[in-house]
Amino acid sequence: MAERAARHCCLGWDFSTQQVKVVAVDAELSVFYEDSVHFDRDLVEFGTQGGVHVHKDGLTVTSPVLMWVQQHGSVYWKTGASQVLTSLSPDLPLREQLQACFSISNCPVWMDSSTAAQCRQLEAAVGGAQALSLLTGSRAYERFTGNQIAKIYQQNPEAYSHTERISLVSSFAASLFLGSYSPVDYSDGSGMNLLQIQDKVWSQACLGACAPRLEEKLGRPVPSCSIVGAISSYFVQRYGFPPECKVVAFTGDNPASLAGMRLEEGDIAVSLGTSDTLFLWLQEPTPALEGHIFCNPVDPQHYMALLCFKNGSLMREKIRDESASGSWSKFSKALQSTGMGNSGNLGFYFDVMEITPEIIGRHRFTAENHEVSAFPQDVEIRALIEGQFMAKKIHAEALGYRVMPKTKILATGGASHNRDILQVLADVFGAPVYVIDTANSACVGSAYRAFHGLAAGTDMPFAEIVKLAPNPRLVATPTPGASQVYEALLQRYAMLEQRVLSQTRGPPE
Ligand SMILES: Nc1ncnc2c1ncn2[C@@H]1O[C@H](COP(=O)(O)OP(=O)(O)O)[C@@H](O)[C@H]1O
Ligand SMILES: O=C(CO)[C@@H](O)[C@H](O)COP(=O)(O)O
Missing domain, CATH: 3.30.420.40 (ATPase, nucleotide binding domain)
Incomplete structure (x- = not known):
């Protein structure tokens, strides 16, 4: 206890949608304590569902x-x-x-x-x-x-x-x-x-x-x-x-995650928390009509790009409950038992109004682009996960992002515990997926930022502060043949997204 009290450390806090989380990181940058308070479960008197009303x-x-x-x-x-x-x-x-x-x-x-x-x-x-x-x-x-x-x-x-x-x-x-x-x-x-x-x-x-x-x-x-x-x-x-x-x-949680994952130029971070978000390090701001440019949290001269998707984990949980009896392991089995490209079946799952793009509702299409009202359970699960990742790739590319040979995808957030989901991510993007030791990158990044803040008067660059931190771990590499499958499917997804979008918005005035 006395030793614990004397340990020099920084706490990183994440006030996220469904819970408050904390980690303690010591001077060697090891995480030695993690805890959380889950709003729905631990603070029932507020009557939230998924942390909100x-x-x-x-x-x-x-x-x-x-x-x-x-x-x-x-x-x-x-x-x-x-x-x-x-x-x-x-x-x-x-x-x-x-x-x-x-x-x-x-x-x-x-x-x-x-x-x-x-x-x-x-x-x-x-x-x-x-x-x-x-x-x-x-x-x-x-x-x-x-x-x-x-x-x-x-x-x-x-x-x-x-x-x-x-x-x-x-x-x-x-x-x-x-x-x-x-x-x-x-x-x-x-x-x-x-x-x-x-x-x-x-x-x-x-x-x-x-x-x-x-x-x-x-x-x-x-x-x-x-x-x-x-x-x-x-x-x-x-x-x-x-x-x-x-x-x-x-x-914010995403700037903190950028710090926690020690993002480098060319890498892309994918946070699979309540929301799904993508973020990149940018030298120059390139504001557009889609996505956001933020000031960089660890380098005042630079910026970060961010795309936010509202239908993330809560949508995956709904499909898990409907098509996999509420079990992540059954959900994973469905991903394992269906092939890349889902035999051409493709879906959009937005139970709440999406941010990127502004679509609401579920829309399922067969290989012939016919809209259908349901898929078999395993097909439904793969359509959801492939659709979520295809949307991310398409919208990241619209922001100017390109997968390069040295690209790493850094995954974090609750769903990054699921290797089968991360395999689909590697296949759709055609790039290897890495994770850091904790899925709580926003907390860890907050603690790293605290060390950076304490050293700020010394002009120490952030990269120097975090050089002792453990390297990300490789968890999935693209399956051979994935790029051929997804090249065609991505084009269809983009075309069908436009179709759904124009149906949702109605004809131009
Ligand atoms: N094995 C798993 N497979 C897929 N999703 C998971 C798994 N474990 C947890 N999750 C998802 O992680 C979500 C919580 O992610 P987290 O990053 O902790 O969220 P937040 O920080 O927004 O509160 C849950 O809603 C749950 O759906
Ligand atoms: O709004 C955004 C980003 O702009 C979301 O990333 C929220 O910050 C939600 O974070 P999580 O609860 O999913 O971590």
């Missing part, structure tokens, strides 16, 4: 602020909350003391798609979608915080006017550890449609289009490796944190 309109998705949630969520601190935060009593739990501190108790999270009107208003205010993308790295996205704030301001102006501070989930969590408001970091701040990603300042045009007096409620953004302060006396007295412990700015 989906409202009747099917578009609004929130989480109780007192439980807590996920990045691109936003927290609305009520006037006077700062006072409470700085004078917390170590004898009482946070939940009890903070319950009156929020002007909004059910906060929009990243799955929310209810702000289409605010998105159109923001794009119009800055000269269109492309102009907004050039400025902030993304066209207007429903889940991004600027649009969420605009909706709160329009629908609940009283709550907005009683808000003294708006945090992202990342800066909110850091604020709890600090005992005062933490600034937003550049990288998570890039997911708001409010930050000018090249100049790293709030865009006055975007702030003005979303809500009045917003700049003062957001505070100034800071570099991701900034030390934002010392741990609050609440955590020292109640939980025994050493008083000299520092808090490094918190960031």
Whole structure:
């Protein structure tokens, strides 16, 4: 116990959709402790499913602020909350003391798609979608915080006017550890449609289009490796944190995963968590109408590209329950018993409105491109997984990404435990798939970033900080013949995606 107490370490936290996770990493970069609190299972009193509440309109998705949630969520601190935060009593739990501190108790999270009107208003205010993308790295996205704030301001102006501070989930969590408001970091701040990603300042045009007096409620953004302060006396007295412990700015889960996986140029990271996300390291920003460009969390001169797919693990779980009696091992057997290319059968599975592309519903096609309403169970499972990965390859290529001979795919997130799923990933992309020792790359990356933040004054590059970290492990290589099978199938998938998209949107006006 005494030895554990003396161990110099950094904690990495991941406030994700379904749970809060933590890892402790020592000075040799070994992970020596992991834990989590699962919202549905461990905090049943909040009544969440998959960590969230989906409202009747099917578009609004929130989480109780007192439980807590996920990045691109936003927290609305009520006037006077700062006072409470700085004078917390170590004898009482946070939940009890903070319950009156929020002007909004059910906060929009990243799955929310209810702000289409605010998105159109923001794009119009800055000269269109492309102009907004050039400025902030993304066209207007429903889940991004600027649009969420605009909706709160329009629908609940009283709550907005009683808000003294708006945090992202990342800066909110850091604020709890600090005992005062933490600034937003550049990288998570890039997911708001409010930050000018090249100049790293709030865009006055975007702030003005979303809500009045917003700049003062957001505070100034800071570099991701900034030390934002010392741990609050609440955590020292109640939980025994050493008083000299520092808090490094918190960031989003994907920027943190980029750090955790030590991504190199040319590699692609695939996170298979609640959401499926792809991300790449970029030297130069190349904003487009699809996907996002974020400030890089470990190198202030560089950027990262990100694509987010909403129908990830929860969709896989549904098909597992319907077609594999709720068992991942039966799900895997179905992948093993069906061949690459699924005899030409191909499917789209979007039970909730997808982000990339904006499609909802299930659509299944035979080898002759006839739409059918069902597939046999094994075919259904392969169609889901092949479809999910084909979509990722097609949309990554639309962002300019190309698989090269030295490309590594780095997989993380809950579904990266499943080798059969990763085999399909290797086959569809035609590249080897690697994993790091823990699927919790966002947590590990947060701890690595903390070491980087502590050394930041020394100008030490991130790569130098993490050079002792274990190398990723090879788990799947492409099956011979895979590229021939998927070359043709990818073209059909792209063509059918366009067909489904035009059916969903209706004919052009
Ligand atoms: N063996 C498995 N095969 C496929 N998916 C899995 C497996 N084990 C866990 N998962 C998926 O991992 C998901 C959780 O991933 P995780 O990265 O922990 O999510 P988050 O960080 O968003 O809370 C679960 O919803 C589950 O569907
Ligand atoms: O919205 C995004 C990325 O833009 C998602 O990546 C969310 O951040 C969800 O993360 P997980 O809970 O799936 O880790």
